[in-house]
Amino acid sequence: MDFNDTPAEAEYRATARAWLTENASEYRDPPAVPYKLDEFIRRSKAWQLKKHAAGYTGITWPKAMGGQGLGPMQSIIYGQEESRFHAPSGLYSIGLGMCIPTVFSHGSPEVIQRYVPKALVGDEVWCQLFSEPAAGSDLAGIRTKAVKDGEDWIIDGQKVWTSFAHASDFGIVVCRTDPGVPKHKGLTMFIVDMKAPGVEVRGIKQMSGGSDFNEVFFTGVRIKDSHRLGDVGNGWKVALTTLMHERLAVGGKPRHAPGYATLMTLAKGVEAPGGGPAIDAGDVRQRIAASYINDEGIKLTQMRALSALSKGEMPGPEQSISKVVVAKTMQEMAAFALDLAGGDGFVTQGADPELEKLQGSYLWSAGLRIAGGTDEILRNIIAERVLGLPGDLRPDKDQPFNASVAA
Amino acid sequence: MNFDFSDDAKALGEQAAKLFADRAGPAAARKAMADGAADFDAGLWQHIADLGWTAARVPEAHGGLGLSAEEVCKLAEAAGQHLAVVPLVSTLLATEALILAGSPEQQARYLPGVADGSRIIVPAWNEPGAVNPGNIAVRADAGKLTGVKAPVADLPGAHMAVVAVAGADGPSLWLVDLAGAPKGLAVETIETLDLVRRHGRLTLDGVTAEPLGDAGHYQAWLDRAAVILAWEAIGTAVAAMTMTVEYAKTRVAFGQTIGRYQGVKHKCADMFIKIELARAHALHGVAMIDSDGPELRQAASAARVASLDAASFCGEEAVQLHGGIGFTWESDCQFYYRRARTLTAALAPRGWWADRLVRALELRNRAAA
Numbered sequence: 001m002d003f004n005d006t007p008a009e010a011e012y013r014a015t016a017r018a019w020l021t022e023n024a025s026e027y028r029d030p031p032a033v034p035y036k037l038d039e040f041i042r043r044s045k046a047w048q049l050k051k052h053a054a055g056y057t058g059i060t061w062p063k064a065m066g067g068q069g070l071g072p073m074q075s076i077i078y079g080q081e082e083s084r085f086h087a088p089s090g091l092y093s094i095g096l097g098m099c100i101p102t103v104f105s106h107g108s109p110e111v112i113q114r115y116v117p118k119a120l121v122g123d124e125v126w127c128q129l130f131s132e133p134a135a136g137s138d139l140a141g142i143r144t145k146a147v148k149d150g151e152d153w154i155i156d157g158q159k160v161w162t163s164f165a166h167a168s169d170f171g172i173v174v175c176r177t178d179p180g181v182p183k184h185k186g187l188t189m190f191i192v193d194m195k196a197p198g199v200e201v202r203g204i205k206q207m208s209g210g211s212d213f214n215e216v217f218f219t220g221v222r223i224k225d226s227h228r229l230g231d232v233g234n235g236w237k238v239a240l241t242t243l244m245h246e247r248l249a250v251g252g253k254p255r256h257a258p259g260y261a262t263l264m265t266l267a268k269g270v271e272a273p274g275g276g277p278a279i280d281a282g283d284v285r286q287r288i289a290a291s292y293i294n295d296e297g298i299k300l301t302q303m304r305a306l307s308a309l310s311k312g313e314m315p316g317p318e319q320s321i322s323k324v325v326v327a328k329t330m331q332e333m334a335a336f337a338l339d340l341a342g343g344d345g346f347v348t349q350g351a352d353p354e355l356e357k358l359q360g361s362y363l364w365s366a367g368l369r370i371a372g373g374t375d376e377i378l379r380n381i382i383a384e385r386v387l388g389l390p391g392d393l394r395p396d397k398d399q400p401f402n403a404s405v406a407a
Numbered sequence: 408m409n410f411d412f413s414d415d416a417k418a419l420g421e422q423a424a425k426l427f428a429d430r431a432g433p434a435a436a437r438k439a440m441a442d443g444a445a446d447f448d449a450g451l452w453q454h455i456a457d458l459g460w461t462a463a464r465v466p467e468a469h470g471g472l473g474l475s476a477e478e479v480c481k482l483a484e485a486a487g488q489h490l491a492v493v494p495l496v497s498t499l500l501a502t503e504a505l506i507l508a509g510s511p512e513q514q515a516r517y518l519p520g521v522a523d524g525s526r527i528i529v530p531a532w533n534e535p536g537a538v539n540p541g542n543i544a545v546r547a548d549a550g551k552l553t554g555v556k557a558p559v560a561d562l563p564g565a566h567m568a569v570v571a572v573a574g575a576d577g578p579s580l581w582l583v584d585l586a587g588a589p590k591g592l593a594v595e596t597i598e599t600l601d602l603v604r605r606h607g608r609l610t611l612d613g614v615t616a617e618p619l620g621d622a623g624h625y626q627a628w629l630d631r632a633a634v635i636l637a638w639e640a641i642g643t644a645v646a647a648m649t650m651t652v653e654y655a656k657t658r659v660a661f662g663q664t665i666g667r668y669q670g671v672k673h674k675c676a677d678m679f680i681k682i683e684l685a686r687a688h689a690l691h692g693v694a695m696i697d698s699d700g701p702e703l704r705q706a707a708s709a710a711r712v713a714s715l716d717a718a719s720f721c722g723e724e725a726v727q728l729h730g731g732i733g734f735t736w737e738s739d740c741q742f743y744y745r746r747a748r749t750l751t752a753a754l755a756p757r758g759w760w761a762d763r764l765v766r767a768l769e770l771r772n773r774a775a776a
Contacts, residue, residue: 001477001694002409009408264768279769282762289761292705292768293684293713300687303410310408318683325680376669382679383672387652390667 003303005077006310012074016081019054027087035088041125041167044091048122056082058096058120065104065112066120072309083255094163095119095126099172102242103191106229111191115170127194129159129173129216130239136370137377140183140236141401144218146175146190153177153190153228155198155221161371165201165214168194172242173218174235179402186401187235191227198222208363253295253326254368258361260291262354263337270340278340287336294329298322317386324378327368334362410690412477419474420481423460427489430454433739436490436603446564446596446605448492455493456524464502469518476631476696479503480638480689487642487750490603490742494527494561496639501528503631504569508580508620517567517582528567530632531556531583531609532754540629540755543571543578545611547618551591552581552611560753562607563596569619570609577622589614601749603742630707632754634692637707640714640750641685647721647743648678651728658730671728678721685713705771708764715750715757722747 005013027047035043051057059075061067068074082089100119104112118124135141144157155175165171171192178186192199198221203211230238253259264279267288272281279285301322305315337358338345345355369375383389396404412420430451438444455461463478465471472478479499486495502521505514505528520526534544535557545554552572559568566586571578585594591612599606620628652675655666665671689710695703722743726733733740751757 001411001413001690001697003694004408260768261772264765264772282758285765286758286761288768289709289712289764292764293688293709293716296709297684297687297713300410300691301683303408304687304690306408307410318686321680321683325684376673379673379676380669382676383666386679387648387672387675389652389655389672389675390664392669393663393667 009073009077009310013077013081016056016078019056020081020085023050023054024082024085024087027085030086037167040088041091044088045122047087048092052121057122061101061104061120066117071312073306076306076309091125091164091167092119092122094128095168098242099126099128099170102172102189102229102238105241106189106238107191108226111226111229115191124169125164125167127162127165127168127171128242129162129165129171129192130242131161132158133160133215137374139239140187141396142174142176142187144173144175145179146177146188146223148177148225149222151225153223153225155190155192155218155223157218159216159218160204160213162201162214162216163212165194165216166203170194171216172229174239176401177232177235180400181233182398183396183401183404184236185233187239188232189229189235189238190223191229192218192221192223196221196223206367208360208367253298253330256357257330257364258334258337258354258357259295260288260333262358263288263291263333263340266337266340266354266358270342284340287333291329291333294325298325317382320378320382320386323368323372324375324382327365328375330361330368331365334358334365338362410694412481412690412693413475416475416477416481419463419478420485422458423482423485424488426455426458427485427491431486431489431491431493433490433742435492436739436742439492439604440602447494447561451491452493452495452524452527455495459522460495461498461502461524462522464499464506465518465522466506466514469514470522471518476634476693480635480693483635483638484642484645487639487746488646490643490646490746492603494529494565496635497529497561497565498527500530500632500635501567501569503635504530504580504619504624504628507628507631508624513582513617513619520566526567526586527561527565528569529559529561529565531559531562531568531570533558533752538756539759540571541577543573545570545572547572547574547581547616548613550615550617551613552583552616553591553613555608555610557608558597558599558606558752559609560604560606560749562594562609563605568609570611570616571625572616574622578625579618579622580620580625580628581616582619583609583611583614583616585609599749599752600745602745604746604749627703629754630692630703631696633707633711633760634689634696634703636750636753637685637689637692637710637714640718640747641682641689643743643746643750644678644682644685644714644717644721647718647725647740648675648682650739650743651675651678651721651725654729665728674724674728678717678724681713681717681720685710685717688713702771705764705767708760708767711754711760712757712764715747715760718743718747718750 055068056078058067059070060072063069104116132142146153146155171194173192174187174189176186177188198219200217201214204213204215205211267279267284270278272278301318305319308315384391459472460482462471463474467473483496535555545552568583568585570581570583572581591614593610595608597606597608655671658665691706692710695706726740726744729740732738
């Protein structure tokens with residue numbers, strides 16, 4: 001056993017590292033002040049163009065789609081190397097990670113030709129419009145409708161939790177085209193122009209105070225039938241292609257989120273309730289150990305997946321534990337650490353930067369436990385797909401959507 | 408990156424699981440519980456010795472196969488999963504002490520018998536009243552040991568013990584020949600929560616013994632033993648989970664199989680989560696043993712804690728999810744429920760290992776600073 005690259009991987013890593021050293025030098029340190037949206041988009045576009053010219057975009061995509069035709073390990077290695085810098089990232093992660101693979105799996109040759117190249121160079125930004133106020137975990141319960149009007153479709157409804165909708169040029173949107181059939185069967189996927197008349201984007205203010213997502217309202221938005229992805233009524237299967245890519249993307253602990261090491265540092269500097277440094281208190285040490293086991297356990301579990309990918313195999317089912325462990329561990333650890341700091345952990349005004357990070361992590365983790373599959377849905381997935389237990393009873397499964405209780 | 412068992416180790420693990428599924432498992436465990444049952448399944452022991460499993464880790468020069476810790480851990484996992492009524496894990500643990508600390512003469516003298524299964528050798532760490540492996544009461548005086556070791560797993564029927572003995576620099580390792588029934592030695596079987604695996608009390612009253620390893624060897628052995636035991640615990644946890652998942656697929660309540668209820672299936676998912684976290688750390692531990700890596704102590708400590716958590720949780724929830732039938736004497740649930748406590752008692756409690764993990768991290772941080 002070892003944690004080393006194969007010779008081919010090592011060579012790819014060395015080349016990527018050398019290229020980044022030369023080209024990402026301005027991003028060696030994080031920005032002193034977070035970028036404003038315009039500046040973020042400008043920098044993201046410039047960086048994407050640079051990466052594209054060097055062959056570091058669409059690494060796993062087929063060559064016919066403008067990609068590099070390489071394996072997942074190369075993509076992961078490039079990602080690891082780029083993450084040593086603070087280059088603007090995120091603007092394209094959903095578009096290129098989820099939307100465009102859906103477009104090139106299900107779009108017509110004309111649609112692919114029109115949209116894929118511009119997305120890959122970063123000219124056009126994409127968002128994913130799936131969740132709705134009444135359809136989160138039960139995604140197939142969406143109500144945004146698309147009605148045929150001649151050669152066009154007319155879209156009406158509301159989407160929610162859409163990242164970068166305000167910066168996007170296009171989106172993929174799943175709509176109900178037939179409410180008279182069971183819910184999974186009446187859906188169709190479309191490409192929507194986010195600048196079209198009738199599209200309204202509003203920011204959502206989260207309980208954490210930030211605004212990282214949007215709600216998107218569609219009022220009589222016209223879409224050409226040529227911008228349909230997949231057959232009418234086949235939208236659920238198309239959405240599953242997209243979500244398969246999401247499951248690969250959402251997983252590990254966010255890069256800069258506090259972990260067990262933060263707790264250790266904090267515990268050295270504060271007093272235990274029973275007196276003496278908190279780091280020497282038995283209960284604190286047990287909690288540090290528990291945090292380590294979860295944080296590092298997930299990191300090691302990901303290494304098991306990388307080992308499988310490196311051998312050209314599929315990662316095992318253990319990958320499915322990642323997010324459910326990470327999010328709850330972040331929340332528990334942050335709560336414990338803030339309590340340990342006493343009143344200081346509670347005051348946000350003028351808080352020490354480490355405490356501020358923990359406060360942020362405490363608030364953010366509440367959302368992370370919901371995003372990309374709630375703790376409950378992920379446990380269902382483990383129980384049903386890994387352990388083979390039967391699915392939940394779903395009384396609306398075979399009923400026409402418009403006859404079910406929810407509709 | 409190659410963070411996985413080798414194909415050879417996996418194949419050995421599968422072979423062991425298959426044999427133990429036939430020759431061990433709950434039915435055999437139940438037989439071992441009966442009054443007057445033998446200390447262990449001597450026929451199965453001879454069979455696995457013939458297959459070379461007791462020789463797995465013994466160097467080829469001493470009649471062994473010279474395999475890596477990967478194979479040892481795969482054997483421990485299979486034994487744990489099927490509750491194998493043989494002193495295999497104890498012997499593998501003690502073998503680790505012999506190859507880690509034994510002089511060439513000691514290895515040449517004792518390991519061939521370990522390899523062919525004729526010498527059963529067990530570690531004796533526990534003492535009445537002790538919870539800290541750094542705080543040992545058994546003393547050595549001019550090559551003679553005095554004190555009590557209990558509970559000692561698989562002591563009844565063993566030929567030799569690796570004993571932790573107090574010393575100026577901390578506890579060290581000694582070898583006691585049980586088979587020769589030296590003067591001052593008493594071995595008795597004691598009752599424990601585990602009704603399947605025999606445990607004993609070893610009383611030493613000026614018993615002649617030979618030094619095996621110093622305090623450094625003892626500490627290194629604790630880490631290796633923790634990794635091997637973690638795999639045994641993972642096996643036991645997997646067995647409890649598997650049994651429960653199968654039951655949840657067939658038991659019907661309120662008109663449907665209980666596995667459909669989230670109250671049931673989410674507990675099954677939590678079993679899987681705890682097992683996979685333990686597996687990740689235990690695999691890290693194996694990698695560190697075989698590469699003599701610097702992260703062995705933290706990996707071993709984390710593996711020990713995570714695997715005990717998995718074994719306890721799976722054992723407890725197995726009874727719970729089976730409902731009333733799970734609480735009966737006839738149900739197999741009790742084997743896993745009880746075995747979780749055996750595993751904890753085998754090598755210092757969970758809390759001590761959690762503390763050892765944090766000490767290892769503190770040392771690492773200091774070294775990096």
